[in-house]
Amino acid sequence: MHKFDYVKARSLEEALRALSQGGEKACALAGGTDLLVGFRAEDARLRHIELVVDIGDLTELAYIREENGCVALGALTTHAAIAESSLIRVAAPFLATACSQVGSPQIRNRGTVGGNLCNASPAADTLPVLVALEAEVVLRSLGGERRVPVSRFVEGPHRTGLRPGELVTEVRFNRPLPGSRTCFIKLGRRKAMSIARLSIAVLLRTGDGGVVEEIRLVPGAALPVPARVTAAEEILRGQGLTVELAREAGEKLAQEMVRITGQRWSTPYKVPAIAALTRRAILTAGGLEDVATRSQA
Amino acid sequence: MGVVSRPVPRVDAYEKVTGRAKFAADLYFPGMLYGKVLRSPHAHARIVKIDVSRAREVPGVHCVLTAADLPAARSWFTYLFLAEDEVRYTGDAVAMVAAEDPDAAEEALKAIEVVYEPLPGVFTIEEALEPGALQVQDYAPGNIVRNSHWPVRRGNVEEGFARSDVIIEREYRTPFIEHAYIEPEATVAVPDPVDGSVTVYGSVQNPYMTRRYVAAALGTALGKVRIIQQTLGGSFGGKEEVMGLMCGRAAVMAVKTGRPVKMVNTREESFVESAKRHPFRLRYKIGATREGRIMAFEAELVDEGGAYNSQAQFMNWRACVHSAGCYEIPNVKVDVYAVHTNNVYGGAMRGYSSPQVIFGQESLMDELAEALGMDPVELRRKNALRFGSVTITGQKLDDQPVNVLAVMERVLEEADYFNRREEYTRQREKGGPRRRGIGMAVSYRGCGLGAETADATGGLVSVQEDGSVIIRSGLTDNGQGLSTSHAQIVAEELGIPLSKVVYQRVDTSTMPDGGMTVASRGTYTGGRAMLLAARKVKEIIFRGAAELLSCRPEELASSDGLIFCSSDPSKKVSFEEAVRHCLFRGETLTQLGWVVPPELPWDRPTGQGKAFPTYMYSCVVAEVEVDTETGQVEVLRVTAGHDVGRAINPALAAGQIYGGIVMGMGMALMEEVELHKGVILNPNFDSYTIPTSLDMPEMKPLLLESEDPVGPFHAKSLGEPAMECVAAAIVNAVAHATGRRVRSLPANLEKVLLGKTLARS
């Protein structure tokens, strides 16, 4: 078992100082649902860690609030808290949906949004949603504060722009404009404790006459870095939403996925599946009925 | 009945729900050391050199052993406690250590240097069977597992096919499947400082089998090894070889160091070294007349045994008996055999070949029905075994009820099968990506061990002077509830409250070897031994009571702790009083009941004979909804009916059915041990998926009772039947929903959507 020093931070200040001292060899421990699993598995990415700074008691980093049209989530906010938040359910329902499907009740009670973000798994459930919300990450270090869009913060599978000595303290996004509708669909091998095989986050706003004014499409577990697929979005923007257009956008998104990732063992499956999920999510967000949303019974 | 046939609470419920039950990993002894094993990273390699000198210097380490230090490297079977010069799969161990704490043991493992020369290996059934293929074991020429070939020859298949109007040929596949018991393997071996014997506490399914391993490891007499089973967190056939090896290793280190040694597997270690459900390649040719009468059945069933195997020899016999399903077929040619590969080994797992074989054969029935343009139920009705039918092994079923059709019709009715079938077919034709389907499967299963090995076992009933009763069996409670069903049987027979019966766990030194707790024989066979013992005791007590009541023993009856005269219930004496009277006179109220196995003749070259004394019958109907755009399958509803003879405890029987459904569902849709060159890619439950509580369908268990002439209070087997036709029913339902058949399990997202396997490479 990996051996490391352990510090339990009693204040943000103390956490930042410890992280700063530890430099590259230090990391934060929030809920531990990724980190401790990684240590146990002797994950090569953690081999250099000599100091673990437990920030789990910093309750000041667990909050959900709205200020001037900006929704802010403290880094230690758990998936359970987000899923249950009435603010999130109204302002960004797909984020609540995504969090409600993470792991199991135990994992949702411990796992945090900051941890989900910093672990940067390609299958992380909140990432596509946060990118679709154009969320920003707030980073603090002894040197001060900086903000980076989530889409830039995540640099690759399990790679972020977190610098030594830094802590994510908050994730924030502008509350989507009134009339925005969202949808998140996760596809797994079972109904709980399931890593996403694929997911899709959609934010859509239609204006007068049902014309799509805003559309953001972000697939999960499909790209090395969660990102909007603008080529697919363009098919819809400025158009009246129809089943046919949603289908086209889904297919385009699948093509883009292949263009970016190339052919992999799973591509023959992922192409038709992500196309269908995307179509469904667009139509659900747009309030249009899709054949697939109805079951036979 | 007072106690039997009632859903009484389990006798071990309280200790379990309050967390007081002691599993092997919960045991601590003064001076106890922790053992760990170093396993091979290669599926096949020559061991060039092992250097343990640095490991011996790790603080807290008491012993570091390699094969050279062992009394015996090989177990009573061919599995290796520690490999000597060659490893044959990634579970093979090369060294072991015992240290004062688990961390020191870990560190010592890391300090062991092993130089391997990797060798090519064989990793599939096809590779194993290729002419000139590498030989996994010298004693298994052609890689055929020794003694694993079981043929059935009946009638003349050539003639049968000639008289068939429709003939189809199909191949089906099943993968390695993990038992996924919640408790990983654990043991503590405690050496006796005086006489050199050892006591081994462990999560063992088969204490007597484990004892053979431990005695072999120590090179000592069976009598010097005492195995005490601890509360078990599930086994399903899994805690057999792996426990023998683990207990053997712990015992050797315990004797070497003179200290108790504990070993507990991590989940990954458990995945790597424990047995798996054998993968099968099932090839069939079946022919029927236009009217649907099956004329000929030909099958080649090959299972993958892995690097070592001590089960295919027995399991494949069961596979040959049940290969053609519960149908009467005049012309049959079946060959079942197993091959060695450099993969993890196949072992016993709930069903013992039947779930795989039934998946193939009941899929085949649906495909034959389709080829005939006939309803699949109709085809089954036409060919099902009936009273007086002759099975494919030539056994005439005229001495017992034969309930295939009764069970099938009842389950179909309860499941509203025909209406739903019609409705879903109609809706499917309308199109749309979400489609529902309903499918079914029927099976029969020989109760107990049958002609496989002697189905003998013992039960000990010992009445104490206060009227309490100790019972002991050679068979184990693995969580299935054997302790409760045995206690119920004894309480019923003696006419005493269940609370008077005290079940004691298996201890190999206090009970004769009663064989293994397998083949769904715990209640069927073990319960009979208990009943025999209780009867012997009761006879003595009734003689005593008759004296006290001045009547004849034949006039007496007992219930609820009272023994009374049937004709005049006011003439009565308490059970305790009668017991004290007998003991005072110097009688013994400790009796052993022993089930003597029936004679079951078997002709191996033709596979003809009396396979089992009696059979039980099952039918499962499954309803699914398939998302044809993602390949996702949701199991909506499962109706499962089983001819249980008599449910000793209806709640526990229903529990078996629920568990069987979920296990069968995992097999059907998601479970598969993924291997790459012998390395298990998904050795924990994040990537090896089993159904969760949210995936469970609506379940309707039906306990259908009949008069079994053999089992205790007419009870038959249930543990294995409860899961064996579930996967077949679900896959048949998926085929109904999609119009496309998945012939290789599991029917996962990729296979349902694309109709083919995608494997990560």
Ligand SMILES: Cc1cc2nc3c(=O)[nH]c(=O)nc-3n(C[C@H](O)[C@H](O)[C@H](O)COP(=O)(O)OP(=O)(O)OC[C@H]3O[C@@H](n4cnc5c(N)ncnc54)[C@H](O)[C@@H]3O)c2cc1C
């Ligand atoms: C059984 C199980 C099921 C799971 N299911 C899902 C699922 O369905 N979907 C999903 O997306 N994930 C799932 N996960 C993964 C995990 O639970 C989530 O990613 C969770 O959000 C991680 O949060 P945490 O607080 O536990 O992170 P931790 O494990 O504490 O930390 C994760 C990483 O982030 C770093 N970190 C954490 N917080 C900060 C911070 N504030 N600043 C800087 N660095 C930080 C840590 O140093 C570490 O590198 C599952 C995990 C398990 C064990």
